[in-house]
Amino acid sequence: MALDSAAIFDAAFLDSLKHLRIVAGRVPAGGRFAEHRSQDMGGGVDFKDFRPYSPGDDFRSIDWNIYQRLGKVFLRLYEELEDLPLYILTDHSKSLYQEQQPRIIPSLRATLALASISLNHHDTVGVFPFSDDVQNRWPPQGGGGKVMLLADRLSTLGPGGETNFASSINRFNSYNLRRGLLVIVSDFFDPAGLEEVTNALKSVRHRLLFVQLVRTSDRSPDLSGDCRLVDCESGQAEEVSVTDRLVSRYAEAYDRFQNGLAQFASKRGAGLLQLDVDQPVSPQLAKLFETGSYVV
Amino acid sequence: MSLANLSLPLFLSGLAALAALLAILQLLRVRYQRVDVVTTMFWKEAIEESRARVLLKRFRRPSAYVLVLAIAALLWGALAEPESPASDQRDYLVLLDGSAVMQAGDRYAIAVRALTDQISQLPKAQRRVVWCGSDHRVLLDRGEVSLLLSERLKERRPEASPASVDAFLGEHLTQTMRETSVFVLGDAGVSAATLASLPESVTVERVQAGKASIKRLNNAGITAIGVGEALSGRYDAADVYVRVDLTGDVTTPDLVLEPNQATATELNPGEWVFRDLPADGSTITVRLLASDDLLVDNEAKLTMPNRERIRVRVDESMAKLLNPLLRIDPAVVVVDKNPDIVFGEGDSMKPSFQLVAREAQEEAFVLRDQWPDAQAREAVEAAFRQLGIDQIDATSLAADLATSIQLGAETGVQRQVHVWSDLFSADYNLVQSSAFPLFIAKSVRWLVGQPELVSYLAVGEVSDALDIAGVSFAPTQLGATYQSADGEEIVATLGSLSIRAELAELDSILGMPSPSGHRSSTTWLILLALLLLLLEWGFFQKGWMP
Numbered sequence: 001m002a003l004d005s006a007a008i009f010d011a012a013f014l015d016s017l018k019h020l021r022i023v024a025g026r027v028p029a030g031g032r033f034a035e036h037r038s039q040d041m042g043g044g045v046d047f048k049d050f051r052p053y054s055p056g057d058d059f060r061s062i063d064w065n066i067y068q069r070l071g072k073v074f075l076r077l078y079e080e081l082e083d084l085p086l087y088i089l090t091d092h093s094k095s096l097y098q099e100q101q102p103r104i105i106p107s108l109r110a111t112l113a114l115a116s117i118s119l120n121h122h123d124t125v126g127v128f129p130f131s132d133d134v135q136n137r138w139p140p141q142g143g144g145g146k147v148m149l150l151a152d153r154l155s156t157l158g159p160g161g162e163t164n165f166a167s168s169i170n171r172f173n174s175y176n177l178r179r180g181l182l183v184i185v186s187d188f189f190d191p192a193g194l195e196e197v198t199n200a201l202k203s204v205r206h207r208l209l210f211v212q213l214v215r216t217s218d219r220s221p222d223l224s225g226d227c228r229l230v231d232c233e234s235g236q237a238e239e240v241s242v243t244d245r246l247v248s249r250y251a252e253a254y255d256r257f258q259n260g261l262a263q264f265a266s267k268r269g270a271g272l273l274q275l276d277v278d279q280p281v282s283p284q285l286a287k288l289f290e291t292g293s294y295v296v
Numbered sequence: 297m298s299l300a301n302l303s304l305p306l307f308l309s310g311l312a313a314l315a316a317l318l319a320i321l322q323l324l325r326v327r328y329q330r331v332d333v334v335t336t337m338f339w340k341e342a343i344e345e346s347r348a349r350v351l352l353k354r355f356r357r358p359s360a361y362v363l364v365l366a367i368a369a370l371l372w373g374a375l376a377e378p379e380s381p382a383s384d385q386r387d388y389l390v391l392l393d394g395s396a397v398m399q400a401g402d403r404y405a406i407a408v409r410a411l412t413d414q415i416s417q418l419p420k421a422q423r424r425v426v427w428c429g430s431d432h433r434v435l436l437d438r439g440e441v442s443l444l445l446s447e448r449l450k451e452r453r454p455e456a457s458p459a460s461v462d463a464f465l466g467e468h469l470t471q472t473m474r475e476t477s478v479f480v481l482g483d484a485g486v487s488a489a490t491l492a493s494l495p496e497s498v499t500v501e502r503v504q505a506g507k508a509s510i511k512r513l514n515n516a517g518i519t520a521i522g523v524g525e526a527l528s529g530r531y532d533a534a535d536v537y538v539r540v541d542l543t544g545d546v547t548t549p550d551l552v553l554e555p556n557q558a559t560a561t562e563l564n565p566g567e568w569v570f571r572d573l574p575a576d577g578s579t580i581t582v583r584l585l586a587s588d589d590l591l592v593d594n595e596a597k598l599t600m601p602n603r604e605r606i607r608v609r610v611d612e613s614m615a616k617l618l619n620p621l622l623r624i625d626p627a628v629v630v631v632d633k634n635p636d637i638v639f640g641e642g643d644s645m646k647p648s649f650q651l652v653a654r655e656a657q658e659e660a661f662v663l664r665d666q667w668p669d670a671q672a673r674e675a676v677e678a679a680f681r682q683l684g685i686d687q688i689d690a691t692s693l694a695a696d697l698a699t700s701i702q703l704g705a706e707t708g709v710q711r712q713v714h715v716w717s718d719l720f721s722a723d724y725n726l727v728q729s730s731a732f733p734l735f736i737a738k739s740v741r742w743l744v745g746q747p748e749l750v751s752y753l754a755v756g757e758v759s760d761a762l763d764i765a766g767v768s769f770a771p772t773q774l775g776a777t778y779q780s781a782d783g784e785e786i787v788a789t790l791g792s793l794s795i796r797a798e799l800a801e802l803d804s805i806l807g808m809p810s811p812s813g814h815r816s817s818t819t820w821l822i823l824l825a826l827l828l829l830l831l832e833w834g835f836f837q838k839g840w841m842p
Contacts, residue, residue: 095334103334189335221333228328231336238336239328240343249342257338 008108009151016282017116017147050074058121059114059288060084060181060207064271084180085124085140087206088115089172090154091186093131093163094233096213101278103213107185108154109281110211114183116147125150126177130168131160140177162233165190169200182206185275187213191234194257198264208270212261213277219254221247302376314368322361363832370825377420377441378817386475388418390808391461393482394429396592398454400515403505407481408449410505414808415442428484430457432464456592459484466490469498479503479808501803514544516586517593523601526572531627532603533572538582538596540566549586556580577602605629606744611640614651617720617727621736628740637743647710647743651717659704660719664712667705676705683713683738711743 053062053073061075061084090111096104115125119142126140127150138153163186172182182204190197201208223229229238240246265272275284302310333339392411398404415425415436425436425445435452436445461484469476470493478500480486486500494500520539527535538551538560551560553570555578560568573580577600584594608628610618618639622628638648652662663679680703719726726732 098332098334187334189337191335191337193337223331226328228330229336229339230330230332232332232334234336236336238339238343240339246342250338253338253341256341 008105008155009112013109013280013282014151016280016286017113050076058084059117059209060086062271063269064209064265065269067271068266085126085178086115086118087126087128087140087172087177087180087182089134089168089182089184089186090127090129090157091131091163091184091213092129092157092160094159094161095163095187095189097159098232101215103187103215103277104157104159106275106277106281107213108157110185110213110275110285112147112151112154113282113285114211115150119143119147119150124180127154128172129157129160130172132162132164132167133160134168134171136175163190164192165197166192166200169204173203173205177206180206181209183209183211185211185213187218188261191231194260194264198260201264201268201270208265208268210261210265210270210272212272212274214274215277219251221250223247307372307376311369311372314372315365318364318368319361322364360835363828363835367825367828367832370821370828374818374821374825378821386422386477388423388808389469389476389478390415390418390423390425391428391464391478391480391482391484392425392435393459393461393480393484394427394452394454394457395459395482395484396454396456396590397459397484398482399592400589403483404454406506410503410807411481412442412446412449414503415445417808426464427452428460428464428482429455430460432460432467454592462486462490465494465500469494471495472498477501477809481505499803503808504804514546515588515590515593516540516542516546516549516584517588517590518582518584518596519593521582521596521598523598526575528572529626530572531625532575532605534575534601534603536570536573536580536582536598536600538568538570540568540584542566544589546586546588549584552583552585554581554583573600575601575603603627606740607631607634607636608740609633609635609638609640611638614639614720618736621733622740625737625740627737637740645710647712647745649713649715649739649743651720652714654716654718657704657714657716659702660716661701662704662706662714664706664708664710664714666709667707672705676703679705679742682742683735711745713739713743 050063050066051074053075057075063074063076066072066074088111090107092104092107096102096107111127115127115138118125122142124140124142125138127138129135129137137157138150165188184201188194188197188210223242226239226241229240230236231238262272264270273288275281390411392407394404398407411425415423420439420441422438423436424434424438427433427435435448436442459482461480461482465478465486469478470490472495474497476498478498480500480502491500517540518538519541520537522537523534524537525535526533536553540548540551542548548566551568553560553573556570556573558570558573560570562568570582579597579599582596582598586594588594605626606628608622608630609632610622610630619630622630622639635646638646640648641650661680663676663683665675665679667675721727
């Protein structure tokens with residue numbers, strides 16, 4: 001079922017995008033890396049140098065590995081940075097439409113927010129909703145005036161099937177798109193397990209940024225007594241007797257998952273941004289651009 | 297402490313079965329709350345080590361099981377009705393008067409109510425309740441629950457019989473060695489003699505059940521009924537005598553007879569007779585047309601004797617002499633065929649009166665019969681008296697015959713009278729004597745074996761030792777039955793009022809006591825079980841119980 005577009009992209013959110021664009025646009029267009037432009041104008045996207053991140057810098061260039069090691073945000077400088085397309089894989093599996101405050105809304109908002117920044121910079125943006133497969137909902141294209149068009153396109157998105165990273169990534173890879181930055185907006189809850197997710201992502205040749213949709217109850221579920229837990233995507237049920245001990249084991253399992261995802265991101269040189277779905281999206285993204293900080 | 301309702305093995309078995317059943321129910325009592333989650337990934341990992349309860353795993357909350365088991369055990373214990381025995385070891389005997397007088401007014405209902413209300417005060421193992429009506433029946437035996445008493449009393453009503461409490465005490469308690477408290481419910485009297493014969497360990501008290509609506513009976517009742525020979529002389533009829541006694545403020549009622557609708561004649565105050573009622577074996581009912589406090593004695597039934605005329609065949613040799621006598625006998629009909637008795641040479645299958653030659657027998661008069669081995673002489677003498685032989689002038693006869701007149705007896709299948717044929721000739725004055733017709737008439741009756749009509753029943757004189765003219769008499773629940781010599785049963789019913797004896801004044805108590813030490817724990821067990829149930833409900837509401 002498609003959500004009400006007014007609910008997804010309300011006036012307040014759209015207004016916040018302007019602020020985000022301004023924040024992200026403090027760096028002069030075309031001059032972000034002018035001082036580091038290489039004289040060797042080779043083809044492709046070749047790494048040149050690092051420089052510290054400044055508010056307004058293109059987040060696509062953030063080197064997450066350095067942040068991991070040094071705790072500071074640096075940009076990777078490329079020769080053809082302005083040609084680095086942005087691809088966004090937006091999770092729209094069934095699970096994102098569950099819960100009283102569905103995660104699909106912050107997911108779509110985060111997608112639009114990131115896309116709008118790049119579009120505002122006249123960069124190429126492609127948006128590919130995925131669940132058990134990938135949709136070519138917004139083929140890579142540029143143009144700042146296309147934000148509302150993209151918003152309109154995203155608001156018609158309905159629930160997909162079960163989350164299947166493996167098939168979705170395989171499909172995406174088959175598009176053979178020009179190397180860019182691949183942002184995956186998802187909760188990363190693949191029934192096949194984290195290993196399947198990371199195995200699939202290993203085959204991606206783009207730079208990666210994970211925007212993980214999280215909420216407090218993911219780690220600390222509010223359950224008690226004897227419950228029949230039904231997976232909203234697969235329909236499989238698990239009958240549990242919730243005790244303190246069981247909840248503790250659950251938290252341990254969740255922590256293992258989180259650690260595993262973070263370790264993969266680190267190894268892969270990918271960024272991991274945890275987006276609290278119960279908080280407004282734009283301020284969290286603005287914080288990334290303004291302070292260069294993020295939560296892993 | 298003992299269990300009134302269940303044996304100990306049964307109680308323990310039941311408790312074990314309850315424990316097992318509740319355990320299974322507890323194990324299966326898992327109610328799942330459905331929760332839709334975004335993923336079960338992490339739960340799967342977590343629950344691998346702690347699966348949901350399955351049948352054979354241990355309880356999740358043993359305390360819940362213990363609580364439910366405690367509730368079930370308390371209820372099971374209440375069912376067993378444990379009670380601690382009285383500190384004394386007395387027997388408690390309750391006698392419920394079911395005699396005719398209890399029918400008056402509401403005294404029986406009052407007595408029964410008091411009994412059912414108070415019986416629980418007596419310890420089950422030591423109490424008994426006995427019905428004292430026309431017979432003695434145990435209504436509640438030791439160890440039986442009081443509910444059985446109510447069931448057994450449902451069909452019970454006071455009977456048309458004398459009070460039998462006195463008889464019960466005399467039969468069952470005079471020899472007892474046990475300490476016994478006897479409680480009498482009702483108006484039955486106890487004679488001073490009986491009370492004096494009871495051992496000191498036995499106490500008899502009357503329970504004041506309540507105020508009966510009738511304190512003094514105003515009563516008219518039939519107290520005797522009997523059958524006698526018809527004054528008119530008719531052999532096939534009988535006169536029925538009735539005695540009526542009055543108590544209190546009643547007027548002499550009218551009597552009616554059914555089915556004959558004959559009219560009674562009052563011979564003396566309270567003594568009546570119905571004349572010439574057919575002696576045909578039918579049952580008559582005499583009824584008082586009275587509205588009094590006790591109706592049970594307003595009716596008496598009697599089965600009339602069955603008296604058919606005796607068929608007699610007379611041989612020609614004796615016809616001229618005997619026919620005139622026989623024809624005027626109302627009990628006799630002279631016939632040619634199918635006689636009951638024969639005068640003359642008869643076949644051996646019929647009783648007969650025969651004339652024999654003097655040479656054929658030594659005695660002038662010989663009677664043949666199946667004499668009893670014991671007391672045969674008395675029987676023979678009685679038979680001769682019955683024939684009226686003693687009325688015959690034997691001296692004169694002997695003089696005439698120039699020989700002594702002797703009487704003899706022989707054993708035979710059928711009754712026979714053998715007389716010297718000489719005595720029947722006109723030469724001797726036997727035939728001329730006034731005793732001769734009586735002798736012939738008595739002989740006819742003796743030969744056919746008809747009993748005399750001397751039967752009667754009277755209040756207070758009912759006894760199984762009663763013997764009237766060889767007829768046995770036995771009291772029954774309804775009154776009495778006659779059993780004639782040939783086994784025919786004749787039923788007579790009569791209500792009665794009281795024993796004829798000097799009655800003792802019994803100590804009176806307001807209610808049956810509750811012996812010290814006697815305690816029933818049933819109520820407390822049930823209350824405790826209810827309390828725990830409330831607790832369990834509260835725990836369940838708070839989610840502390842599974």
